[in-house]
Amino acid sequence: MLIDPAVIEFFDNEMALVKVNAEKDTLLAQQYHVSGYPTLVMTDAGGGEIDRLVGYVPPEDFLKTFRNYANGIGTLDDLLSRADTSSDRVLYTEIAEKYKYRGGSDDAAVWYHKVIDTGDPLDSLSGEGRLALADMHRRDKDWETAVSAYQAITADFGDSRVGNEAEIWTAIVYRQSGDTTAAVEHFKAFIENHPDHEDVEYCQKQIAKLTTPPEEKKESEG
C-alpha cells in the first residue's frame, strides 16, 4: 500500500509519515493498542490519536480516508458529534468499532449495547454487536462469559451466518481455554449440524489437531 506512487506522493506532500517497527518499539505499539498490521494512526503533534486505519485497503480508499480524517470527516469525534442527533444504528456500530480498535473496550461495549437496545434484537446489526461483545470476553480470557454469550447468540440466531459463527466460536473458546474434550465435541456438532458449510474443513482440521496424541504430533512435526 505504501509503495503505491500516489500514496507516496500523498505522504511526501500532505502528511508527515512516521514508521514504527511494532516488534521493536513494542511500548509505542502497546500505547496505541495496535493489534493488527499494518495499522496507520493519524495523530496531532502531541501524539493524540485523531483516527486510524487497520489492514490493507486499495490506494484510492486509503487516500480518501486519510484526506477525510485530515479534514475532520469520519473521525471518531466527527461520528460522536453526528450521533448526538442521530438514531442511526450503523453509525453507532462504526463508533463502537472505532473504540474497539483503539482498545477502548468499555466505550465500545456501550455503543454495541446501544446498537442492540435501539433496534430489532434479532437483526444482523444486533447479531454483529453481540458477536463483538462476546469476542471482547474471549479476548479478556473470560472463557465462561464468552461461551455463554456465544451460545446465547446461537440459540437466538439459529442456522444463520451470525448463529453459525457463534457456534464455531464456542468450540474455539473451549480450545483456547484448554478444554479439548468440549472443543472436539463442539467442532463435531458443527459438522453434523452443517455438513455443507464452508467451515467444515476448518472444523475437521481442528478435530485432527486436538485428537492427535502428543507423540505422533512430535513425529509428524519432526
Next chain:
Amino acid sequence: MKTASLLLLLALLTAGAVSGQEETEPATTEAVPTATFYASIEEAAEATCLPWYNFWDDPNPIVVEFYTDW
C-alpha cells in the same frame, strides 16, 4: 628483495581485483520506493513545526505506520 616482494604483492592484488571485477556481475537491487518518513512522532512534530515547513498552511498531520517484518 623487500621491494620485489611488495611489487609482486601489488601485482597479485591488482590482478585479483581486475579478475574479480570480470567475474562478479554487479548486483541489480531494485530499491523499493517509499515516502519520506521520520523515526518518531517527536521528530515528525518537530520537523512540521519548522518555519519553512508549510509556510502558508497548517502543519501536515502526522501518520504513524505500525508494521512488522513478518
